[in-house]
Amino acid sequence: MKLICNTCSSVPGVGTVDGPNEWLCTRCGEALTPSLPDVGSWADAVTDVPGVGRYAALLPVSEPDNLRSNEKALVPVESPRLAEALGVASVRLLPQTWNDTGTFKDNEGVLIAAKCLEWGLSSVSMHSSGNTARSYQYYTDRLGVTCTAFVPQASAYKCPTRSMGKSRVVAVPGNMADAAEAAIAFSKEHGALRLTPSQWKIEGKVPLGLAIAERCADATIIAVTIASGYGPLGIERGIRRAGAAGLPTVGEHTYRLFQASDAGVLGEALRDGRDEIDLGDMVAPEKAFEPTLQSTNPNRTLPLVRQLVAETGAHVDPVEPSRVEAEAPLLIDACAELDIPLAYETEKSAFICWGGLRQAAQAGRLAPDDRIVMVVSGSTPLDHLP
Known part of the structure; x- marks a missing residue:
């Protein structure tokens, strides 16, 4: 499945029309829509990639193997x-x-990591209350993308593996708003794209x-x-x-x-x-x-x-x-x-x-x-x- 821009998808260009935004075309800014396969049975719809990858034909990811999960x-x-x-x-x-x-959150983590690789991102940042950070850290590191995640100190125990390859989870004194501010500051200082899109x-x-x-x-x-x-x-x-x-x-x-x-x-x-x-x-x-x-x-x-x-x-x-x-x-x-x-x-x-x-x-x-x-x-x- 692909995300399609009715204006730009048929026009030759560099890279895909989708990006880490709210499902808007990276070239013209118009809304994207899914281009779905027409299949009549689940046997024809699924792949032999385990976990999330089973449904790769119905997800906007180009490489099913990058969606491998339990x-x-x-x-x-x-x-x-x-x-x-x-x-x-x-x-x-x-x-x-x-x-x-x-x-x-692993369903989200494995998909976001696969998309970061497609978008050519090498370093990203984000904040969460714990579980999402752990998931993003794990799956981005698996695909060679560095993720720096910020979580409130009170829920840092959710992320016992603070460093994984180049990816790490940083505990921040305060609440979720403080963790968000830390992620914003890190993004500006280090040029790591801050992941916040609701649609994704x-x-x-x-x-x-x-x-x-x-x-x-x-x-x-x-x-x-x-x-x-x-x-x-x-x-x-x-x-x-x-x-x-x-x-x-x-x-x-x-x-x-x-x-x-x-x-x-x-x-x-x-x-x-x-x-x-x-x-x-x-x-x-x-x-x-x-x-x-x-x-x-x-x-x-x-x-x-x-x-x-x-x-x-x-x-x-x-x-x-x-x-x-x-x-x-x-x-x-x-x-x-x-x-x-x-x-x-x-x-x-x-x-x-x-x-x-x-x-x-x-x-x-x-x-x-x-x-x-x-x-x-x-x-x-x-x-x-x-």
Whole structure:
């Protein structure tokens, strides 16, 4: 799949028309659109490259092998035990903890790294609350691109491998705003392109939607913990892209989106009908329940998530820490039985999602015929990445 500019794509020129921007043509500035293959079956659509590379034909990357990742992370695993606990027809877990760095950010990291190589970038910078930095560091280093990532000191434990080749993660005193300022300053001083494009972050979650479309086309509910909302936006893009390419995909469905109660600014804005979130509301609490779920800039995603909610009937619900803690043991046991890595002490994303689903079930908001796909993300950071 390529991103096409209707004005420039057929005109000879140097390099591709896409770049590290908001899907705008690098030559004329017009919006880009995907040029999709027309395939009738998943057998014809997928490749033999493991992981994200399986869906290379439906992603805007020229070299499928650069999208190689852990194939187990995109194969849903059924849990009758969790389905019984929720009183629903089925629960399938998308085990993103099998990714090399342990979270669903690897789908974004491997795609961004591949694009950086295509764009001819040798050095980039970025900021995050932890998991994204770890993922970008790992996959850019694998392809020979240097990434310098900045994270708040409070969540630096998410990145135990501070140096990897020339790539490194820098802990910054303060909050996400301070980490962003450090990334900006580094970019200006060292000429490293600062990676911030929202469209590429959404695109980085498309492989999850494609995996659900291929393997769970009967799903009625997709459950995932969110911060700024890039996850469900990318999943929905993947589901719709499969259909646009002529592939069997998910039918009528909705989303159950959960946030830690101390990181619910996006959900609050949606429920209040606000068009903008005050920057002061985005400052993470001093001791956040789960630091990696603090929104980076939900104003970018607010209108997009509002549209998703309107189109799919999605719900965005806060979950209290007490609920998360009470429901954690069952998820821990169920994942252990299925050999899915999980660690409550270091990452609570999956547990917030599960606590939210139990909360929804007890409130009567789930039906006996619901078929749920739950994204399981967040495991113990590895001291030595593969």
